[in-house]
Amino acid sequence: MSIQSNLSTIKASLPEHVTLVAVSKTKPVSDLLQAYEAGQRIFGENKIQEMTEKWEQMPKDIQWHMIGHVQSNKVKFMAPYVTLIHGVDSLKLLQEINKQALKNNRIIDCLLQIYIAEEETKFGLDEKELNELLTSVEFKELKNIRILGLMGMATFTENQNQIKKEFTHLKSIFDSIQTLKTKNSELNTISMGMSGDYQLAIECGSTMVRIGSSIFGGR
Numbered sequence: 030m031s032i033q034s035n036l037s038t039i040k041a042s043l044p045e046h047v048t049l050v051a052v053s054k055t056k057p058v059s060d061l062l063q064a065y066e067a068g069q070r071i072f073g074e075n076k077i078q079e080m081t082e083k084w085e086q087m088p089k090d091i092q093w094h095m096i097g098h099v100q101s102n103k104v105k106f107m108a109p110y111v112t113l114i115h116g117v118d119s120l121k122l123l124q125e126i127n128k129q130a131l132k133n134n135r136i137i138d139c140l141l142q143i144y145i146a147e148e149e150t151k152f153g154l155d156e157k158e159l160n161e162l163l164t165s166v167e168f169k170e171l172k173n174i175r176i177l178g179l180m181g182m183a184t185f186t187e188n189q190n191q192i193k194k195e196f197t198h199l200k201s202i203f204d205s206i207q208t209l210k211t212k213n214s215e216l217n218t219i220s221m222g223m224s225g226d227y228q229l230a231i232e233c234g235s236t237m238v239r240i241g242s243s244i245f246g247g248r
């Protein structure tokens with residue numbers, strides 16, 4: 030199947046309120062251009078250097094989403110152009126993003142990553158840490174970031190019930206923080222669901238899916 034037909038099949042299956050992030054990590058610019066020509070404008074990458082190289086080469090009306098784990102010392106490389114950072118998991122990282130956004134005279138949109146899986150290797154805040162962050166004075170002072178919502182990754186398993194439980198958990202946390210809205214948060218986005226589980230994620234309340242291999246093929 031071609032990238033173009035994969036894209037149109039997936040797009041046709043998404044409800045209108047769900048945003049598609051085409052995850053293009055490890056794929057060559059020629060593949061991204063095929064998706065671009067088919068109308069895709071939102072791309073997700075998980076390494077800042079790779080994303081920056083692609084940003085330099087690709088048309089400038091693309092929105093670049095950082096979906097991987099972010100090291101503070103690399104934020105400056107994407108601060109001029111990144112549209113949304115999905116994997117923010119600490120106040121310290123948020124402060125660095127704020128600092129680099131200020132240097133670039135812009136506001137950078139972020140999602141807070143929540144730990145919902147039963148896997149040691151995944152990153153994210155738990156519910157208590159999330160609440161502490163959103164209610165802290167230090168957070169409220171950050172004027173060059175905006176929190177659009179939450180991101181989560183389910184456990185890598187065939188067990189649909191477990192995945193559903195984890196997605197439902199993220200949705201319930203998302204609902205519970207609506208009362209904590211601040212000047213620098215909007216809380217309208219739940220980024221959950223990948224190639225293998227995006228339909229289930231949407232049933233559980235996802236508003237943004239991150240799909241790679243079902244569009245571009247295996248990595």
Ligand SMILES: *Cc1c(COP(=O)(O)O)cnc(C)c1O
Nearest residue numbers: 052075096223224239240241242
């Ligand atoms: C790679 C990746 C995806 C896409 O995974 P596929 O299974 O290829 O759709 C989504 N989210 C994150 C955070 C990823 O690293």
